[in-house]
Amino acid sequence: MLVDDLNREREMIISGHNACPGCGAALAVRYLTRALGPNLAIVLTASCWSIIAGAPPLTALKCPILHCPFPSAGSVGSGLKRGLEAKGKGDTTVVVLAGDGGTFDIGLQALSGAAQRNEDIIFVCYDNEAYMNTGMQTSSATPFGARTNTAPYPLFKEGRKKDIMQIMAAHGIPYAATATVAFPDDMEAKLKKAQSITGFRFIHVLSPCPPGWGSESADTVHLSRLAVQTGFFPLYEIHNGVDWKMTWMTDKSRLPLSAYLDRQRRFKQMDKEKIVALQEELDDEWYFLMNKVGPADRC
Amino acid sequence: MMAFEVINGSQAAAIAVQRAGIDLVAAYPITPQTVIVETLADFAAKGELGGEFVSLESEYSALSFCNGASAAGARVFTATASHGLAYMHEMIHWCSGARFPIVMANVNRAIGAPWCLDPDQGDSLSQRDTGWLQIYCSGAQEVFDTILQAFALSEELLLPCMVVFDGFYISHTYEAVDIPEIQDVGKFIGPPSFGAQVIPGEPGNLHGMASAENQQRLVRSRHEAMLRAPALYEEINGRYERLFGRKYGAIDAVMPPGARTAILTAGATAETVRWCLPDLEQTGLIQLRMFRPFPAKQLCAVLETYDIEKVLVVDRNCSIGAGGIFAQELKSALYGLARPPAVHDLILAGGVDLTGALIKNALSKMPLENRSTELWGVE
Ligand SMILES: Cc1ncc(C[n+]2csc(CCOP(=O)(O)OP(=O)(O)O)c2C)c(N)n1
Ligand code: SF4
Ligand SMILES: [Mg+2]
Numbered sequence: 001m002l003v004d005d006l007n008r009e010r011e012m013i014i015s016g017h018n019a020c021p022g023c024g025a026a027l028a029v030r031y032l033t034r035a036l037g038p039n040l041a042i043v044l045t046a047s048c049w050s051i052i053a054g055a056p057p058l059t060a061l062k063c064p065i066l067h068c069p070f071p072s073a074g075s076v077g078s079g080l081k082r083g084l085e086a087k088g089k090g091d092t093t094v095v096v097l098a099g100d101g102g103t104f105d106i107g108l109q110a111l112s113g114a115a116q117r118n119e120d121i122i123f124v125c126y127d128n129e130a131y132m133n134t135g136m137q138t139s140s141a142t143p144f145g146a147r148t149n150t151a152p153y154p155l156f157k158e159g160r161k162k163d164i165m166q167i168m169a170a171h172g173i174p175y176a177a178t179a180t181v182a183f184p185d186d187m188e189a190k191l192k193k194a195q196s197i198t199g200f201r202f203i204h205v206l207s208p209c210p211p212g213w214g215s216e217s218a219d220t221v222h223l224s225r226l227a228v229q230t231g232f233f234p235l236y237e238i239h240n241g242v243d244w245k246m247t248w249m250t251d252k253s254r255l256p257l258s259a260y261l262d263r264q265r266r267f268k269q270m271d272k273e274k275i276v277a278l279q280e281e282l283d284d285e286w287y288f289l290m291n292k293v294g295p296a297d298r299c
Numbered sequence: 300m301m302a303f304e305v306i307n308g309s310q311a312a313a314i315a316v317q318r319a320g321i322d323l324v325a326a327y328p329i330t331p332q333t334v335i336v337e338t339l340a341d342f343a344a345k346g347e348l349g350g351e352f353v354s355l356e357s358e359y360s361a362l363s364f365c366n367g368a369s370a371a372g373a374r375v376f377t378a379t380a381s382h383g384l385a386y387m388h389e390m391i392h393w394c395s396g397a398r399f400p401i402v403m404a405n406v407n408r409a410i411g412a413p414w415c416l417d418p419d420q421g422d423s424l425s426q427r428d429t430g431w432l433q434i435y436c437s438g439a440q441e442v443f444d445t446i447l448q449a450f451a452l453s454e455e456l457l458l459p460c461m462v463v464f465d466g467f468y469i470s471h472t473y474e475a476v477d478i479p480e481i482q483d484v485g486k487f488i489g490p491p492s493f494g495a496q497v498i499p500g501e502p503g504n505l506h507g508m509a510s511a512e513n514q515q516r517l518v519r520s521r522h523e524a525m526l527r528a529p530a531l532y533e534e535i536n537g538r539y540e541r542l543f544g545r546k547y548g549a550i551d552a553v554m555p556p557g558a559r560t561a562i563l564t565a566g567a568t569a570e571t572v573r574w575c576l577p578d579l580e581q582t583g584l585i586q587l588r589m590f591r592p593f594p595a596k597q598l599c600a601v602l603e604t605y606d607i608e609k610v611l612v613v614d615r616n617c618s619i620g621a622g623g624i625f626a627q628e629l630k631s632a633l634y635g636l637a638r639p640p641a642v643h644d645l646i647l648a649g650g651v652d653l654t655g656a657l658i659k660n661a662l663s664k665m666p667l668e669n670r671s672t673e674l675w676g677v678e
Contacts, residue, residue: 071359113355
């Protein structure tokens with residue numbers, strides 16, 4: 001049997017869904033459901049995925065999807081899991097799926113509550129770095145220097161991208177990890193590990209968005225890889241908030257940031273000064289990360 | 300077996316929830332609701348709740364949690380008041396649209412600014428268009444009975460139900476309450492049978508995007524389900540009476556012989572009026588219990604049967620720019636009656652206390668030639 005055929009049997013996403021060509025979020029959920037299915041229930045908050053999932057009675061996934069209001073995902077997921085437990089169905093994996101807006105911004109309070117209570121759910125943030133469902137507006141996950149429709153030229157996103165992983169680590173949750181669709185094996189391994197752990201788990205997936213980022217549809221996987229290779233989106237995992245470990249290491253051989261930025265129109269008018277500022281920000285974060293990780297776990 | 304206990308309205312609510320065979324309680328504190336969640340927490344601490352007690356980080360999350368648990372087919376309860384209810388607003392709509400039979404107690408309290416703790420009903424009344432059943436109670440016994448009945452009503456209609464009572468006057472006031480044993484309550488309400496929406500292993504795109512046409516179909520089906528509530532409520536109360544000897548209606552009227560004036564009100568003020576009736580001349584009480592759906596037919600029938608000439612509505616609320624809300628709703632229910640009564644409104648917005656003197660004063664300011672008077676509790 002070919003690997004592809006094996007995967008086809010595990011596939012939970014159904015072709016004909018509503019994502020744009022090259023949507024990183026669609027690919028991320030494809031890998032996610034394949035890794036965690038079939039006994040899976042997804043709580044889905046307002047986001048591009050509300051549309052990708054299709055309009056009932058149609059659906060894009062073979063598992064149940066429970067839509068919920070934008071700020072509520074962490075709490076609806078908590079309730080669903082405990083409700084399933086009360087009804088003798090506690091073996092079902094409950095995944096909360098939210099965009100960066102539903103995670104970093106409007107959903108942060110419910111997310112923090114669920115993490116603090118150590119609810120037995122997997123919260124997956126697919127991060128396309130803006131409010132895409134509503135047409136590419138700035139979120140607190142938008143990187144410094146990017147243009148959005150609420151920061152059009154000559155404006156740009158000011159301030160740093162919020163470090164959601166640090167926030168989650170500070171909750172001391174059993175497991176948190178970053179992932180991208182360019183490293184599907186790494187992503188699958190992290191999801192499976194997450195599934196084997198009880199308590200609150202958080203997965204942060206960078207999800208290129210061709211129309212929002214102004215990138216080529218065919219470039220999504222490549223961009224995801226460049227994000228890792230430039231240190232823009234490092235791959236790592238955190239156990240219990242304290243045990244940090246790189247899962248893909250570039251160290252000093254990080255590619256120059258321009259390799260990543262140049263392929264996206266959202267960074268097009270970024271001048272040299274801002275690129276330097278962004279590089280400095282990433283260097284700071286890299287330094288922070290390396291300190292957290294320690295020499296032994298730089299993989 | 301029944302036992303009388305001297306308890307307040309909040310404890311009555313909590314005991315009813317415990318007796319109802321609850322799966323999950325989601326809690327967030329706010330005055331004057333705190334005694335409800337603390338009593339439920341006590342049950343949980345003693346291992347007597349029968350379900351799980353979960354403290355959330357906000358009211359919005361408490362109701363969101365109920366939403367998720369209800370999707371799994373669990374029986375859930377939460378309670379709030381005032382700012383907490385307002386903060387839930389988005390989820391209040393969503394729970395009804397998604398047909399989750401959640402029961403929530405709301406303890407009336409004014410909404411700021413400024414901060415105020417008194418029992419203005421504007422918190423629950425400003426949720427009147429969200430598709431929740433709303434039942435107002437005038438005492439602790441009623442709170443106990445109504446919460447049990449609310450689960451039955453809500454789960455049958457697949458509509459959430461808000462059980463409403465006044466802060467302090469009911470939530471913190473003690474009275475003797477007749478509490479049936481848990482096994483007897485089990486004869487009235489068994490384990491939840493409304494079924495889960497989320498069924499692991501089966502695909503389902505629950506509450507995803509709908510067209511305007513489909514949205515209308517869903518709104519209409521909720522509307523029609525809600526209109527079934529008064530008849531179903533009567534049936535439920537019939538069963539309740541056979542088991543426990545008490546029953547309530549969507550409205551409950553007390554009309555002394557010859558009464559041509561009626562005082563219409565909801566909540567604790569109804570109890571005040573009941574006590575004052577012997578002192579009032581030819582005046583009766585119509586206690587509005589069910590507010591959503593609005594029991595227009597039942598109201599008109601009572602007004603016509605007793606040939607009521609004047610109604611004094613006691614509204615512990617005010618829709619600013621329109622007036623007392625119960626009076627507004629009554630007036631619209633009267634549309635089309637051949638000889639509608641005059642409707643006068645005593646507004647106690649802010650949560651002002653109703654006294655016998657206030658009632659008498661209001662009744663004296665309603666000359667027959669006036670069709671409508673607006674009176675305020677505070678000069
Ligand atoms: C309370 C509320 N405010 C605003 C919206 C409108 N809205 C729907 S989706 C969305 C953006 C979602 O952004 P994100 O979470 O990043 O997901 P994405 O669309 O990028 O996939 C917004 C603003 C809403 N549904 N609810
Ligand atoms: S806008 Fe972006 S995130 Fe949304 S479906 Fe299209 S590619 Fe995916
Ligand atoms: Mg986004």
